Every structure is written in C-alpha cells, then in structure tokens.
Amino acid sequence: MKQYLDVTDIENLPKLIDEAIALKKNPFAFETLGKHKTIGLLFFNSSLRTRLSTQKAAMQLGMHCMVMNFTSEAWTIEFEDGTVMDGGTSEHIKEAAAVVSQYCDIIAVRAFPTLTDKEKDQSEFVLNNFKKYASVPIINMESATAHPLQALADAITIMELKQTQKPKVVLSWAPHPKALPHAVANSFTKMMQKMDVDFVITHPEGYELDPEVTKKTPIMHNQKEAFKDADFIYVKNWSNFKDYGKVLNQDKSWTITNEQMSVTNNGKFMHCLPVRRNMIVADEVLDSEQSIVIQQANNRTFSAQVVLKNILEELEK
Amino acid sequence: MKQYLDVTDIENLPKLIDEAIALKKNPFAFETLGKHKTIGLLFFNSSLRTRLSTQKAAMQLGMHCMVMNFTSEAWTIEFEDGTVMDGGTSEHIKEAAAVVSQYCDIIAVRAFPTLTDKEKDQSEFVLNNFKKYASVPIINMESATAHPLQALADAITIMELKQTQKPKVVLSWAPHPKALPHAVANSFTKMMQKMDVDFVITHPEGYELDPEVTKKTPIMHNQKEAFKDADFIYVKNWSNFKDYGKVLNQDKSWTITNEQMSVTNNGKFMHCLPVRRNMIVADEVLDSEQSIVIQQANNRTFSAQVVLKNILEELEK
Amino acid sequence: MKQYLDVTDIENLPKLIDEAIALKKNPFAFETLGKHKTIGLLFFNSSLRTRLSTQKAAMQLGMHCMVMNFTSEAWTIEFEDGTVMDGGTSEHIKEAAAVVSQYCDIIAVRAFPTLTDKEKDQSEFVLNNFKKYASVPIINMESATAHPLQALADAITIMELKQTQKPKVVLSWAPHPKALPHAVANSFTKMMQKMDVDFVITHPEGYELDPEVTKKTPIMHNQKEAFKDADFIYVKNWSNFKDYGKVLNQDKSWTITNEQMSVTNNGKFMHCLPVRRNMIVADEVLDSEQSIVIQQANNRTFSAQVVLKNILEELEK
Structure with a gap:
C-alpha cells in the first residue's frame, strides 16, 4: 500500500x-x-x-x-x-x-x-x-x-460480528441540527460495494448522496421497509448534496428507535461517533446490546x- | 490502588x-x-x-x-x-x-x-x-x-522536610482577585487529617470550607494566632463556599509577609502554584529560604x- | 555547549x-x-x-x-x-x-x-x-x-552547497504586508560574520538593522548591484528598526524574480520559511532549481x- x-x-x-x-x-x-x-x-x-x-x-x-x-x-x-x-x-x-x-x-x-x-x-x-x-x-x-480509516474499521467490525455469509447492511440517514459532511457515508458506501453484503441505502427524498459514489446501490425512501431483516444498521447524518451543505430536513421520524430496530434481524446498530443522542438515535437503542459502536x-x-x-x-x- | x-x-x-x-x-x-x-x-x-x-x-x-x-x-x-x-x-x-x-x-x-x-x-x-x-x-x-495528586505531593514534601515528629501545619486563606476553586484546600485538609500532624485552618469569618471536609479540624479567624509556632504554612485562596463562588473578601492583611512568618517556628512556606505574587504572598517570603514551593x-x-x-x-x- | x-x-x-x-x-x-x-x-x-x-x-x-x-x-x-x-x-x-x-x-x-x-x-x-x-x-x-537554530541550519546548508572556497552571500530585504521581527536577519548576519564568506546586506534606505548586529558588514541600497555574482541569495522581510515595528515600505520592485536572480552567479535562493509567494519571491524563483528552501x-x-x-x-x- x-x-x-x-x-x-x-x-x-x-x-x-x-x-x-x-x-x-x-x-x-x-x-x-x-x-x-x-x-x-x-x-x-x-x-x-x-x-x-x-x-x-x-x-x-x-x-x-x-x-x-x-x-x-x-x-x-x-x-x-x-x-x-x-x-x-x-x-x-x-x-x-x-x-x-x-x-x-x-x-x-x-x-x-x-x-x-x-x-x-x-x-x-x-x-x-x-x-x-x-x-x-x-x-x-x-x-x-x-473517511477511509473509519470505513475500514466498519468493515472489520462487520466481518467480526456477522452471523451469516452475506449479511444485509443498511445505511440510513438520520436527522441532525447542523450541516454535516458526506465523508463517512461515502466511504462506508464504497466499502460495502467491495464486500459480499446485501447493501441498501435509505434516506428522505432529495437527500441523495453523490451518484458517482452510490452507483447502482439500491436507494429506498421508506426507512422501515429498508430495515426489514437487516443484520447491520449503519446510521449517519449528512447535509444535502444537491442543494449543497443545506439542512433541509430534520424529520425526527427518521431517528433510530426500538420501533425501527424491531423489523430488523436482531440487527446491530453502528455509528462512527460522535453521535447526538435522541436526534440520530434514541437512548434505548444506543444503550442496548444491539449497539456495537464501542467495538467499532x-x-x-x-x-x-x-x-x-x-x-x-x-x-x- | x-x-x-x-x-x-x-x-x-x-x-x-x-x-x-x-x-x-x-x-x-x-x-x-x-x-x-x-x-x-x-x-x-x-x-x-x-x-x-x-x-x-x-x-x-x-x-x-x-x-x-x-x-x-x-x-x-x-x-x-x-x-x-x-x-x-x-x-x-x-x-x-x-x-x-x-x-x-x-x-x-x-x-x-x-x-x-x-x-x-x-x-x-x-x-x-x-x-x-x-x-x-x-x-x-x-x-x-x-486535587489529590497535589495533596499527595504536599504530604511527601512535609514528610521529607519535617524537623519534629508531629509538626504544626496551618492552612491559610489569602486574598486573590478572581474566584478560585476549593479543590486544593479540600484535598490538603483531607490529607492532613490522615497524617500525624497538628493541623489548623485559618481564614476570615464566613470563608468556611465545606464542613463535610473540615470535620473537626480547628478553624481560627485570627491568622497570626494560628501561625504561632507553625512548622509549615500552606497558603491558598478559595472563593466563598456558602455564598458559592463569590469573592467577598480581598483583605490584603491576609497576604503572607515576613511579619506573618515571624511568629512561626521558622516555618516553611508552601503553595501549590501558580501563585500571584504580592496578593497571596509577598516577594520577601516567596524568594526567601523558607519557601519550599519549587521542591513541592x-x-x-x-x-x-x-x-x-x-x-x-x-x-x- | x-x-x-x-x-x-x-x-x-x-x-x-x-x-x-x-x-x-x-x-x-x-x-x-x-x-x-x-x-x-x-x-x-x-x-x-x-x-x-x-x-x-x-x-x-x-x-x-x-x-x-x-x-x-x-x-x-x-x-x-x-x-x-x-x-x-x-x-x-x-x-x-x-x-x-x-x-x-x-x-x-x-x-x-x-x-x-x-x-x-x-x-x-x-x-x-x-x-x-x-x-x-x-x-x-x-x-x-x-533565531540561532535557523542560522545554524543556514550555515550547514551553505557549507553543503557552496561551489567556491569563499562564496558571495547576500541578505536581501523583500516586501511583506505585515510587520515582521528582525530575529532571522540578525542571526543570519551574525552567523555570516563568523564564516569565510563575502557577505553583503541589501535593503531600501532607512531599513537598517540594529547597527550592533550589522557592525562593519557592507550595506547596499541597490539590490541589483548587491546581487551581482552572488552565490547565495538569502531573502527575508523585516519591519523598520528605527521607526520600530512599522511597515514603511512594501516596494514590490524588491520582490525576488528571475530578473534579480539573473545577475547572480547561478545563485541559490534561500529563505527560512514560511514565505509569502509573489510578495517576497515570485513563483518562478521559488519553484526553480535555484531554490534550496526545502533542503534548508x-x-x-x-x-x-x-x-x-x-x-x-x-x-x-
């Protein structure tokens, strides 16, 4: 290298x-x-x-x-x-x-x-x-x-903890009060595209990441549908990419709670940290055994x- | 530990x-x-x-x-x-x-x-x-x-330099223009309570430290009387504890000068540093051989x- | 030492x-x-x-x-x-x-x-x-x-790269928008006075350094004349010493360009860095092979x- x-x-x-x-x-x-x-x-x-x-x-x-x-x-x-x-x-x-x-x-x-x-x-x-x-x-x-060092740590974590040969991994947008970069979401997407995983991205309409990054990765605007049977839920906020750097959406129905997690396959919760509690993710999820952010x-x-x-x-x- | x-x-x-x-x-x-x-x-x-x-x-x-x-x-x-x-x-x-x-x-x-x-x-x-x-x-x-690391250094210093089995140690308040914490005074007090010393605290009336810290340690409001025959004079400002965090007193008659030191038993001057010269202590004391702040x-x-x-x-x- | x-x-x-x-x-x-x-x-x-x-x-x-x-x-x-x-x-x-x-x-x-x-x-x-x-x-x-560590690095660099027994070294003032110290110019001058070099200082009139530093070093106000046949051109801005700390001159005809360098003996360009491009020195000089600032x-x-x-x-x- x-x-x-x-x-x-x-x-x-x-x-x-x-x-x-x-x-x-x-x-x-x-x-x-x-x-x-x-x-x-x-x-x-x-x-x-x-x-x-x-x-x-x-x-x-x-x-x-x-x-x-x-x-x-x-x-x-x-x-x-x-x-x-x-x-x-x-x-x-x-x-x-x-x-x-x-x-x-x-x-x-x-x-x-x-x-x-x-x-x-x-x-x-x-x-x-x-x-x-x-x-x-x-x-x-x-x-x-x-943020390729983060993405590599994420890949290591998924390989360590996956229970099936080809786990389902979902990258989900979540709300945040300030404009955040796309770096983590980009690198995680590129990394998942290199791995033997079933990878889906979910975000509100209009929050598309750079299409040169997402390429053919499926994108869903229904978070709950995307989460169905997922093994790993990777959550991250990013600001708008088209209307560059703007915070157009703070919809807290996208915040990760037990309800969202309930449709997953006892999915693991991942985040690169620092994470804003009860904006990105509810305490009940982050403090549960499903959260693997510290190992990550x-x-x-x-x-x-x-x-x-x-x-x-x-x-x- | x-x-x-x-x-x-x-x-x-x-x-x-x-x-x-x-x-x-x-x-x-x-x-x-x-x-x-x-x-x-x-x-x-x-x-x-x-x-x-x-x-x-x-x-x-x-x-x-x-x-x-x-x-x-x-x-x-x-x-x-x-x-x-x-x-x-x-x-x-x-x-x-x-x-x-x-x-x-x-x-x-x-x-x-x-x-x-x-x-x-x-x-x-x-x-x-x-x-x-x-x-x-x-x-x-x-x-x-x-500030227990400071208090331990203080204890080491007193053990190294004491001339008698049970030295007299005085903790004295001194004036300062800004509001300072109680941490050093608290930990020094607790440490002296653990040691075989004759320990006294002196400060202006109303400047009592947390009573859960001072416990039965004698408190005197007459600084000169407290200093009599002392082997170690430990000086520190703290802000008011009752009227929390207030600077109610800047009485410079409490500043440590040769006059104060004269009634001690050739007492050693101690301070945790940083120290404000001519507020907490006069140059004549800090620059004298009685000062052990650098060894401390x-x-x-x-x-x-x-x-x-x-x-x-x-x-x- | x-x-x-x-x-x-x-x-x-x-x-x-x-x-x-x-x-x-x-x-x-x-x-x-x-x-x-x-x-x-x-x-x-x-x-x-x-x-x-x-x-x-x-x-x-x-x-x-x-x-x-x-x-x-x-x-x-x-x-x-x-x-x-x-x-x-x-x-x-x-x-x-x-x-x-x-x-x-x-x-x-x-x-x-x-x-x-x-x-x-x-x-x-x-x-x-x-x-x-x-x-x-x-x-x-x-x-x-x-700035004696800089001056020693400069001396090492000149000793490594000199082509003649006694090279000609010129310290030249150059323009800068802010008031800068005299430290580098002083120490370089003192260092050159200790070495077997033909040393000249050039600056606009009125920009004399401390005479206790420059001593008998020749000072020229015509930069081009000073640069003639020079082996090393050491450039630095300094603020006025007499009218202390003032920026009285930002004359960009003193900026080092290829024209200035052309009269030197294929002279090496030196600067302590950081350097402001196209104020102190033109890109054409700093990016040329004559520039030895990185080795320095x-x-x-x-x-x-x-x-x-x-x-x-x-x-x-």
Missing part, C-alpha cells in the same frame, strides 16, 4: 481485514517495524477517535508520533496557485507539505469540507494538495469527501495499524 | 509516601512496568505542573502518553442523561469515556468547577461521569472539589509516579 | 557544522545519549519547522519530548519584578521557569517580539527571564531578536540535533 487516501487504495480487502484482526489479537507483533520512523498527524479539525487511535496504532508499531493542530499551532495555509500572498495566509501548501515531508516518514491529514463550496470540496483541495506536494505517503484521517471505535486502532503496517512494509521495499 | 479520584483512595499513606521517596531516588527503577501501556491525559482546563509532571511520571514508568485538550481539540461533551442533543454538545460522556477506554489503559482527567452551580460541582459531574462510563482506572488531575512542585512527579505505579501493579494482578 | 541563546554560544563553528553533517548521514548514531532525558518545548507563538524539527532531533537522540503551548494550555505569565499580581497574569516567570526545570533536563523556548516596545524586545525579556530563573540549559527556538528546512533537524547533542554531552560531564 503506497498511500491511503480512499478505500480505492485497498488492493486486497479480505487480506487486509484478516491482518487487522490478527493485529488485534497481537498488537505488538510488529513493534520493531516502525522503529526510527516518524508519523506526523496534521489536524485542520477536531478529532477524538481518529487522533487517539492513530497515535495508539503508530505506537504499537514502534513509530514516533508528532501531532500538530495545523490551524492553531502552525501558519495559515494558502492552497491556490499563483496567488499574491498579501492577505491572511502565511505559508503555501507547496512549502508546508514539502517541509513536513522532511521530518516525517508518513503524513496523516484531517481536513473537513467547507460545505459551502461544492466544487472545492469535491476536488479535495487540501488532501490532494498534500498528496501533490509531499514526498512521503499520505493517509486520509477524514477529508472533504472520504475500538477497531479504529486496528484499521489505522494495518494501514500503517502496509505502508511501512512498502517503504522498506 | 484501583483508581485515584480522591485521597480516600489511598489505602496505606505511609507506605505510599515511602514508595514515592524511593522513586525520587531511583526514578527509572520500574521503567518496564508501563511497557505497552498507554495513559490518556484529558484536559478540560489549563495546566502546567500537572500536565508536565504526569507526563514525566508516565515516561519514567515506560508508559506511552497521549495528551488531549478536550474542549479545543475534541468535541463538546454532553453530561446530562436523556437529553435531546440538538444544541451545542456533540458527544455524550457515555460514548466519550467508553471510547477513550478503548485506546488507554488509564485515563487522567482535569476538569475545574463551574463555581456558579454548587450542586453540579459538588456532584463532581465530569469526574464521576468518566468514572461511571470508563472501563479503565481514572486518575483525578484536579476536579471540581479535589518537583514532588508532583513522584506523587503522579507512585499513583501510576500502584495502579499499573493492580492492572497486572 | 552550555546553552544556545544566540550564535555567540557556538564555540567552534566549523566543528559544529561537521558534526551536524555527520548526524545527517547517521541520525541515530547517538540515540542512547538522550536516554532518560526530557526536553520541554515551550511555545508562546506559532511554529511548524521549529516544532517538528526539534521534536525529531530530540527523538533521534533518544530523548523524551514534552510540548506545551504556553499561552493557551498553561497560565499567563508575569515577567515584571515586584508587581502586585492582581490583574491578568496568573504565574510569575520566576516560578514557571524554576518549575519547568524540575521536569525537564533542557528547556527550549519560542517567544516573538512585541514589535511595539523596542526596549522590552531588545532586552529579550522572555528568553532572558527563562535563562535567569531556570536551573537547566535553555535553547532559543526564536526569540525577540535572534531539512537541515533544521540537524541544526537542532547537533545543539542538543552538545548540550547533552556537557550535562554528562
């Missing part, structure tokens, strides 16, 4: 998941692989799980980890080419990415979308500029349109660790 | 102090004890001594340390049960504590009181919610009502280290 | 540069030297290169590194003696420096100038107060008037590492 910008960078998913599950059993099996290697974690946005799990993963591989809150601790970055930098930005991404590459063997970046400038967000201008100007492998810790969060460590392990092995070649 | 939320978690104080003093002589004696173990330091408030000394202590035990400024780097936390989270908070403490427990073997938390909502503060809603929902041991790095701050490392050591040993059982 | 506050702390520059170049070839040659030693990196201002390269350097020497954003994470510091601290500052530098010395074997500090109070800045009140009250060696990670940034690691190595060796004596 040469980078991990998107789930499309995965060459062999079943093998990767097996490796991750092996690492979970023996987290320090490769603790000399990362010796004398440094990873830089660059944050343009808040993070809890991603930050801690990636640090933990790096540590378990013997790597040295440097964390930087880019916006508050470093300089404001210019991403446009050819600009006369006489305004608010102090450093161009060309220099920033090239310089950090001098100090780090791998760079991991988190940068959320604007949710106001669709074209800019879809171009992944932060992540792709890091990719373009860095001289070391880049890992996506959630970008404008993708735990798998973030092994998702990050297996990606780091594969990139380190590639670096050694 | 299974946790360290309060000084009441100490099972055998003399033994713990002896261990701490032994660690001070040989800080790396247990540097393999924490191998492959991770501590998460979660800060809801500013910290200098606590942050650095706990990191140092963890490092000396071979632990891996992850520091997070929870309010600025992670998500705003909801502490109330049953809330519809449609406002400013993004993640419930139930998930946050359970998730961090996936990545850390020990969690240390700093969260100051509101000083406006007495009931909420007295309930220790942040610390106790972490305790309730985490699955790993919790260490208190100063909570709404307690140094003992923060061994206070944290002995607590970590005991918790790690418990984890190994 | 007992400290590194200024380039004047360098005892033997050629030897130090040789050691740095050797470390660059074998970064882990001294990885046991820093074992059980801790460095505290204290930031009063933003940093990218300095923070990451110093962390990297410390790690390569086996040191433990603790990073603190002093203004946001710790307490606001009082630097004046004798003050009644009844205002915005919570901790005096006397305690802060003495306390951090308890937890760290070496303290590195970054604190920019006010650019409004010349006398205060020239007195280096932050750095010198740390020096005065700390009990461990201090490293300057850019202070009000000096890379040498920051070895500049920091050789300084740390020498201080650690001194500590072992």
Whole structure:
C-alpha cells in the first residue's frame, strides 16, 4: 500500500481485514517495524477517535508520533496557485507539505469540507494538495469527501460480528441540527460495494448522496421497509448534496428507535461517533446490546495499524 | 490502588509516601512496568505542573502518553442523561469515556468547577461521569472539589522536610482577585487529617470550607494566632463556599509577609502554584529560604509516579 | 555547549557544522545519549519547522519530548519584578521557569517580539527571564531578536552547497504586508560574520538593522548591484528598526524574480520559511532549481540535533 487516501487504495480487502484482526489479537507483533520512523498527524479539525487511535496504532508499531493542530499551532495555509500572498495566509501548501515531508516518514491529514463550496470540496483541495506536494505517503484521517480509516474499521467490525455469509447492511440517514459532511457515508458506501453484503441505502427524498459514489446501490425512501431483516444498521447524518451543505430536513421520524430496530434481524446498530443522542438515535437503542459502536471505535486502532503496517512494509521495499 | 479520584483512595499513606521517596531516588527503577501501556491525559482546563509532571511520571514508568485538550481539540461533551442533543454538545460522556477506554489503559482527567452551580460541582459531574462510563482506572488531575495528586505531593514534601515528629501545619486563606476553586484546600485538609500532624485552618469569618471536609479540624479567624509556632504554612485562596463562588473578601492583611512568618517556628512556606505574587504572598517570603514551593512542585512527579505505579501493579494482578 | 541563546554560544563553528553533517548521514548514531532525558518545548507563538524539527532531533537522540503551548494550555505569565499580581497574569516567570526545570533536563523556548516596545524586545525579556530563573540549559527556538537554530541550519546548508572556497552571500530585504521581527536577519548576519564568506546586506534606505548586529558588514541600497555574482541569495522581510515595528515600505520592485536572480552567479535562493509567494519571491524563483528552501528546512533537524547533542554531552560531564 503506497498511500491511503480512499478505500480505492485497498488492493486486497479480505487480506487486509484478516491482518487487522490478527493485529488485534497481537498488537505488538510488529513493534520493531516502525522503529526510527516518524508519523506526523496534521489536524485542520477536531478529532477524538481518529487522533487517539492513530497515535495508539503508530505506537504499537514502534513509530514516533508528532501531532500538530495545523490551524492553531502552525501558519495559515494558502492552497491556490499563483496567488499574491498579501492577505491572511502565511505559508503555501507547496512549502508546508514539502517541509513536513522532511521530518516525517508518513503524513496523516484531517481536513473537513467547507460545505459551502461544492466544487472545492469535491476536488479535495487540501488532501490532494498534500498528496501533490509531499514526498512521503499520505493517509486520509477524514477529508472533504472520504473517511477511509473509519470505513475500514466498519468493515472489520462487520466481518467480526456477522452471523451469516452475506449479511444485509443498511445505511440510513438520520436527522441532525447542523450541516454535516458526506465523508463517512461515502466511504462506508464504497466499502460495502467491495464486500459480499446485501447493501441498501435509505434516506428522505432529495437527500441523495453523490451518484458517482452510490452507483447502482439500491436507494429506498421508506426507512422501515429498508430495515426489514437487516443484520447491520449503519446510521449517519449528512447535509444535502444537491442543494449543497443545506439542512433541509430534520424529520425526527427518521431517528433510530426500538420501533425501527424491531423489523430488523436482531440487527446491530453502528455509528462512527460522535453521535447526538435522541436526534440520530434514541437512548434505548444506543444503550442496548444491539449497539456495537464501542467495538467499532475500538477497531479504529486496528484499521489505522494495518494501514500503517502496509505502508511501512512498502517503504522498506 | 484501583483508581485515584480522591485521597480516600489511598489505602496505606505511609507506605505510599515511602514508595514515592524511593522513586525520587531511583526514578527509572520500574521503567518496564508501563511497557505497552498507554495513559490518556484529558484536559478540560489549563495546566502546567500537572500536565508536565504526569507526563514525566508516565515516561519514567515506560508508559506511552497521549495528551488531549478536550474542549479545543475534541468535541463538546454532553453530561446530562436523556437529553435531546440538538444544541451545542456533540458527544455524550457515555460514548466519550467508553471510547477513550478503548485506546488507554488509564485515563487522567482535569476538569475545574463551574463555581456558579454548587450542586453540579459538588456532584463532581465530569469526574464521576468518566468514572461511571470508563472501563479503565481514572486518575483525578484536579476536579471540581479535589486535587489529590497535589495533596499527595504536599504530604511527601512535609514528610521529607519535617524537623519534629508531629509538626504544626496551618492552612491559610489569602486574598486573590478572581474566584478560585476549593479543590486544593479540600484535598490538603483531607490529607492532613490522615497524617500525624497538628493541623489548623485559618481564614476570615464566613470563608468556611465545606464542613463535610473540615470535620473537626480547628478553624481560627485570627491568622497570626494560628501561625504561632507553625512548622509549615500552606497558603491558598478559595472563593466563598456558602455564598458559592463569590469573592467577598480581598483583605490584603491576609497576604503572607515576613511579619506573618515571624511568629512561626521558622516555618516553611508552601503553595501549590501558580501563585500571584504580592496578593497571596509577598516577594520577601516567596524568594526567601523558607519557601519550599519549587521542591513541592518537583514532588508532583513522584506523587503522579507512585499513583501510576500502584495502579499499573493492580492492572497486572 | 552550555546553552544556545544566540550564535555567540557556538564555540567552534566549523566543528559544529561537521558534526551536524555527520548526524545527517547517521541520525541515530547517538540515540542512547538522550536516554532518560526530557526536553520541554515551550511555545508562546506559532511554529511548524521549529516544532517538528526539534521534536525529531530530540527523538533521534533518544530523548523524551514534552510540548506545551504556553499561552493557551498553561497560565499567563508575569515577567515584571515586584508587581502586585492582581490583574491578568496568573504565574510569575520566576516560578514557571524554576518549575519547568524540575521536569525537564533542557528547556527550549519560542517567544516573538512585541514589535511595539523596542526596549522590552531588545532586552529579550522572555528568553532572558527563562535563562535567569531556570536551573537547566535553555535553547532559543526564536526569540525577540535572534533565531540561532535557523542560522545554524543556514550555515550547514551553505557549507553543503557552496561551489567556491569563499562564496558571495547576500541578505536581501523583500516586501511583506505585515510587520515582521528582525530575529532571522540578525542571526543570519551574525552567523555570516563568523564564516569565510563575502557577505553583503541589501535593503531600501532607512531599513537598517540594529547597527550592533550589522557592525562593519557592507550595506547596499541597490539590490541589483548587491546581487551581482552572488552565490547565495538569502531573502527575508523585516519591519523598520528605527521607526520600530512599522511597515514603511512594501516596494514590490524588491520582490525576488528571475530578473534579480539573473545577475547572480547561478545563485541559490534561500529563505527560512514560511514565505509569502509573489510578495517576497515570485513563483518562478521559488519553484526553480535555484531554490534550496526545502533542503534548508531539512537541515533544521540537524541544526537542532547537533545543539542538543552538545548540550547533552556537557550535562554528562
């Protein structure tokens, strides 16, 4: 693995998941692989799980980890080419990415979308500029349109807990008071398309995700019908994609309650977290045994660790 | 030791102090004890001594340390049960504590009181919610009502420097322009009650601490009389407890000067720091040989280290 | 080496540069030297290169590194003696420096100038107060008037890349929209005065640096003339020194373009970064092969590492 910008960078998913599950059993099996290697974690946005799990993963591989809150601790970055930098930005991404590459063997970046400038967000201008100007492998810790470390943790979780050969997995939209990105929904969709699962998306009409992501995945506007006999219910809010970044719907009949779960096949409840209780999901579901969100969060460590392990092995070649 | 939320978690104080003093002589004696173990330091408030000394202590035990400024780097936390989270908070403490427990073997938390909502503060809603929902041991790095790592460092310092079997120790209030918590005063009081010392509290009338903390400890409103023949003068401001969180008194006759110290038994001056010069204490005292505040701050490392050591040993059982 | 506050702390520059170049070839040659030693990196201002390269350097020497954003994470510091601290500052530098010395074997500090109070800045009140009250060696990670780690990286870079015995080096002012410090220009000037180079400074009239720094170094107001046959062009903006901290000139004819570079001896373009593109330097120069800013940034690691190595060796004596 040469980078991990998107789930499309995965060459062999079943093998990767097996490796991750092996690492979970023996987290320090490769603790000399990362010796004398440094990873830089660059944050343009808040993070809890991603930050801690990636640090933990790096540590378990013997790597040295440097964390930087880019916006508050470093300089404001210019991403446009050819600009006369006489305004608010102090450093161009060309220099920033090239310089950090001098100090780090791998760079991991988190940068959320604007949710106001669709074209800019879809171009992944932060992540792709890091990719373009860095001289070391880049890992996506959630970008404008993708969260592949989360999707890999989700895949690991489903493989660990599935009871049937080909489980039914439903991705459901749920209401939220603020405009949220499409990254998690996109990457989860792409990941499910790579797996041997019966995958369905359900959301209110008009809340379609990027059609280049959903492709031929069935989309249903009747949540209850979609949930029927489902083994895994993956819930996430996203803002409108067509009327970009808008919150057009907060319909709480889409909030996941015991009633919704009752038609599933004793389905497991999944969410990437952080989750707003009693907006996205009722306490009764999140606090029940059907909820596997904590195991899912735990798998973030092994998702990050297996990606780091594969990139380190590639670096050694 | 299974946790360290309060000084009441100490099972055998003399033994713990002896261990701490032994660690001070040989800080790396247990540097393999924490191998492959991770501590998460979660800060809801500013910290200098606590942050650095706990990191140092963890490092000396071979632990891996992850520091997070929870309010600025992670998500705003909801502490109330049953809330519809449609406002400013993004993640419930139930998930946050359970998730961090996936990545850390020990969690240390700093969260100051509101000083406006007495009931909420007295309930220790942040610390106790972490305790309730985490699955790993919790260490208190100063909570709404307690600062037991500071109190343990204070106990170590007094044991190191006392000249008599049963020294006289005075806790004195001193003026300060802003409302300060009761945590340090509470924990110091509880610690002195556990030790073989002659302990007295002095403060202006109406500035009584929580009576459930002070219990039968003698309280004097005449500072000079209280200081007579004292071996250790421990100074701290706290805001009013009855008229909760108010600054009703800034009487600078309570500021510690040479005059106050003159009636002591060549008493040592102690303060947890940070200290406001010429408000809490005059330069002439803080810069004198009687001041032991720097040694006291140094003992923060061994206070944290002995607590970590005991918790790690418990984890190994 | 007992400290590194200024380039004047360098005892033997050629030897130090040789050691740095050797470390660059074998970064882990001294990885046991820093074992059980801790460095505290204290930031009063933003940093990218300095923070990451110093962390990297410390790690390569086996040191433990603790990073603190002093203004946001710790307490606001009082630097004046004798003050009644009844205002915005919570901790005096006397305690802060003495306390951090308890937890760290070496303290590195970054604190920019006010650019409004010349006398205060020239007195280096932050750095010198740390020096005065700390009990461990201090490293300057850019202070009000000096940036000696940068200057050492610059010296290493020039020694690596020079084509002639005594290259011509030009320090040129260039325009910038905001008021910038003199630290980089000062330290580069002092460093060049110690080296076997033909050194010239060029800037618009009235933009003289501190004459106690420039001493007898030739100063030219005609940039093109100064650039003639130069081997290294070191560019930096600084605000006015006489009319202290003012931006009196933004003359873009001083921006470095191919035209300016054309009269040099195929000169190398240097800048400490961050650099504002098309203000300080045109894209055509910064993106050309003449630009060595990334190699220069890379040498920051070895500049920091050789300084740390020498201080650690001194500590072992």
